[in-house]
Amino acid sequence: xxxxxxxxxxxxxxxxxxxxxxxxxxxxxxxxxxxxxxxxxxxxxxxxxxxxxxxxxxxxxxxxxxxxxxxxxxxxxxxxxxxxxxxxxxxxxxxxxxxxxxxxxxxxxxxxxxxxxxxxxxxxxxxxxxxxxxxxxxxxxxxxxxxxxxxxxxxxxxxxxxxxxxxxxxxxxxxxxxxxxxxxxxxxxxxxxxxxxxxxxxxxxxxxxxxxxxxxxxxxxxxxxxxxxxxxxxxxxxxxxxxxxxxxxxxxxxxxxxxxxxxxxxxxxxxxxxxxxxxxxxxxxxxxxxxxxxxxxxxxxxxxxxxxxxxxxxxxxxxxxxxxxxxxxxxxxxxxxxxxxxxxxxxxxxxxxxxxxxxxxxxxxxxxxxxxxxxxxxxxxxxxxxxxxxxxxxxxxxxxxxxxxxxxxxxxxxxxxxxxxxxxxxxxxxxxxxxxxxxxxx
Numbered sequence: 001x002x003x004x005x006x007x008x009x010x011x012x013x014x015x016x017x018x019x020x021x022x023x024x025x026x027x028x029x030x031x032x033x034x035x036x037x038x039x040x041x042x043x044x045x046x047x048x049x050x051x052x053x054x055x056x057x058x059x060x061x062x063x064x065x066x067x068x069x070x071x072x073x074x075x076x077x078x079x080x081x082x083x084x085x086x087x088x089x090x091x092x093x094x095x096x097x098x099x100x101x102x103x104x105x106x107x108x109x110x111x112x113x114x115x116x117x118x119x120x121x122x123x124x125x126x127x128x129x130x131x132x133x134x135x136x137x138x139x140x141x142x143x144x145x146x147x148x149x150x151x152x153x154x155x156x157x158x159x160x161x162x163x164x165x166x167x168x169x170x171x172x173x174x175x176x177x178x179x180x181x182x183x184x185x186x187x188x189x190x191x192x193x194x195x196x197x198x199x200x201x202x203x204x205x206x207x208x209x210x211x212x213x214x215x216x217x218x219x220x221x222x223x224x225x226x227x228x229x230x231x232x233x234x235x236x237x238x239x240x241x242x243x244x245x246x247x248x249x250x251x252x253x254x255x256x257x258x259x260x261x262x263x264x265x266x267x268x269x270x271x272x273x274x275x276x277x278x279x280x281x282x283x284x285x286x287x288x289x290x291x292x293x294x295x296x297x298x299x300x301x302x303x304x305x306x307x308x309x310x311x312x313x314x315x316x317x318x319x320x321x322x323x324x325x326x327x328x329x330x331x332x333x334x335x336x337x338x339x340x341x342x343x344x345x346x347x348x349x350x351x352x353x354x355x356x357x358x359x360x361x362x363x364x365x366x367x368x369x370x371x372x373x374x375x376x377x378x379x380x381x382x383x384x385x386x387x388x389x390x391x392x393x394x395x396x397x398x399x400x401x402x403x404x405x406x407x408x409x410x411x412x413x414x415x416x417x418x419x420x421x422x423x424x425x426x427x428x429x430x431x432x433x434x435x436x437x438x439x440x441x442x
Contacts, residue, residue, distance in 0.1 A: 051075045058107050061100055062088075082111035142170035142442050145210065149203030149435025153426075163202055165191045167210025169220065180226040183236075188217045203433045206424060208256035223274075231279045237297070241271040241290030244278030246316025248323035250342040251352040251373030252382065254404035254420045257390040261354025262371035265392075266327040266338030269312040272296055286316040294332075308332040321345065334360040349376035349383075358392045367392030381409035390424060400425040414441050 052059040053075045063071035066084050070076050085104050105112065150162040169187030176182070189210035192202070204210070223236020223243070234243050247268060249261035260268040271292025278288035292310040293302035300307035312329030322343045329336045338356035345351075351374060358367035371388030383406075390402040406420035416439045424431040 051077050052081050058104060061104060065100065078108060079111050079115075082108040082115060086112060086115060137176065138172055138174040140170060140172060142168075144168045144440040144442075146438045147204060147207070147209050147435060149207075149433055151201065151203045151206070151431065151433040153201045153431045161202065163204065165189065165204045165209055167191070177226075180224065182224050183221065184219065185221040186217060187220045188215060190215050201424070201431050203435050206255055206257075206422065206431070206433060208259075209437070231277050234276045235274070237273055239271060239274040239276070239292075240269060241274045241276050241292040241310055241312055242267065242269040242288065242314065242327075243274070243276040243290070245269075245276070245288030245290065245314040245327070246278070246286040246318070246323075246325050247314075247340060248316060248318065248325040248342045249340040249352050249354055250323075250344075250350050251375050251386055252384040252406065252408065253371075253373065253386045254384075254406045255386070255390070255402045255422050255424060257402050257424070258371050258373070258386045258388050258404065261340045261352055261373065262369040262388050263327065263336075263338030263340050263354040263356040265331060265334075265358065266312065266329045266336040266356055267314060267325055267340050267354070269310055269327070269329045269331075271310050273302060274310075284318045286318075288314045288316075333362065334358050349374045356392065363394065365394035365396060367394055369393070378407070379409075381407055383407050398427075400427070415439070416441075 052062075054060070054071075054073055058081065059071060059076070062068070062081055062084055066088055068084050070080060070084060085101075085108055089101065089105075145167040147165040147167075148162070149165075150160070152160045167187065167189040169185055172184045172186070174182045187210075191204040191210050221236065221238045223234050223239040225232060225234040225244075227233070232244050245267070247260065249263070249267070251261065253259050264270075269290055269292070271290070272294045273296030274290060274292035276288065276290040278286065280286050290310075290312055291303075293307055294310060295307035296302040298307070303309050308331075310329060310331050312327060314325055314327035316323065316325040318324075322341070324341045325339065327336075327338045329338075336356055336358050338354065340352070340354035342350060342352045351372070353370070353372040355368070355370040358369075360367065369389045369392040371386060373384065373386035373388075375382060375384040377383075385403075385405045387401060387403045389399050391400070393399045402422065402424045404420060404422040406418055408416055408418045410416045418437040418439070419435070420437070421434045422432070424433075
C-alpha cells in the first residue's frame with residue numbers, strides 16, 4: 001500500500017474502531033463521497049452491538065497480550081477489541097502466542113472481516129483516484145522574481161522613473177521512457193513594452209526582465225527532448241534552435257544586449273518552431289545543429305520564401321579550466337560567425353569573452369560586436385561585471401558601449417537577491433540604472 005493510501009486508510013480504521021464514520025476533514029474527495037453507499041462493502045448495520053467485559057476470556061486475553069489502556073476495567077466494543085487484535089497481529093507481537101491469537105481470531109472473525117473489507121474498498125477507490133491524477137513521472141519547478149529599479153534615460157528629468165516588475169514561471173517536466181522529457185513552461189509578468197524605442201528604455205526593457213504578459217498566465221514554451229543513439233534531439237514551439245548547443249560564455253550579464261558574450265545571433269541562435277540536436281564526442285568535444293521557422297505558426301508557413309527561417313551549427317571544446325565555442329548561423333536577412341570563450345585560472349576570477357561578425361544582406365558592410373566579462377565568488381555570493389558594444393556596428397558607425405556590475409547573494413537555498421548597476425551609452429547623454437532582483441526558486 002502506498003503512503004497516500006495508508007494516510008487515507010489509517011483514519012478509516014480509527015473511525016471504525018471508535019464506532020464513528022469518517023468525517024470530511026479526514027477524507028475530502030468527491031471520488032469518495034459515495035463510499036458509504038457502495039453495495040460492494042459491508043454496511044455499518046452489520047457490526048455486532050454486544051461488548052466485551054472484564055472477566056470475559058477474550059477481554060482478559062487481549063489485556064494480557066496488548067497491555068492496551070483500553071482494557072482498564074471498562075467494557076469495550078467487539079470492534080474495538082478487533083482493532084487491538086489487528087494491531088497485535090500486524091506488529092508481530094502475537095507470534096509467540098499462536099494458540100491465543102487463533103482463538104481470538106475465531107471469536108472476532110466477523111469484526112476483522114468487516115474491517116478488512118473497509119480498508120480494501122478504500123484502497124481500490126484510492127487507486128482509482130491516483131490513476132486519474134497527476135503523473136508520477138511529472139515534476140514541477142518554479143521561479144518567482146521581483147525587480148525594483150530606477151533609471152535615468154538620457155539625463156532628462158522626464159525619463160527618470162522608479163518601477164517595479166514581477167515575473168512568475170513554472171516548468172512541468174514529464175518523462176515517458178526515463179530518457180525523454182516533455183517540457184511545458186507557463187509564465188506571467190507585468191513588464192511593459194514601450195511603443196517608442198528611442199525613449200522606451202526602462203530598467204525592465206534594458207534587462208529584458210521576465211515576460212510582457214500583461215499579468216496573464218500563458219504558455220511560453222513547449223518542447224520535447226529525446227535521445228536517438230548518441231544524439232539528444234529537441235522539437236518544440238517558442239524554443240531556441242541552439243537549445244542543445246555548447247556555449248562557453250560563463251559571465252552573468254545584467255544588460256540584455258551583452259548576453260551570450262555578444263554572440264547571441266550565432267552561439268545562442270533563437271527561434272520559434274524549432275529543431276535542435278546535440279551530442280558529445282568525448283574528450284571535451286561537443287557539436288550542435290539547429291533549424292527554426294520563425295513564422296511557422298503564421299500563414300507564411302515553415303521554410304518558405306515568405307517566412308523567416310534560421311539555420312545554424314556550433315562546435316565546442318571544454319577542459320578543466322577553459323572552454324571555447326564556435327558557431328555559424330543564417331537568419332534569413334543576415335548570416336553570423338561567432339565565438340565565445342571562458343578561462344578560469346586558479347585563484348583568479350573567471351574571464352569570459354565573445355565576438356560576433358555579421359553579414360547583413362541589406363548592406364555591403366559587415367558588423368562586429370564584442371563583449372568581455374569577469375565573474376568571481378565573493379563571500380557567499382558571486383560578483384559579475386561585463387562591458388562591450390551594445391550591438392553590432394560597421395566600420396563607418398560609432399560604437400556605443402554598455403557596462404554592468406551585479407552581485408548575486410543567496411539568502412538561503414531558495415531565495416537570492418541580486419543588486420545591480422548599469423550604464424548604456426546613447427548618442428546623447430547615457431542611460432543609467434540601478435536596482436535589485438529578488439528571486440524565489442521552488
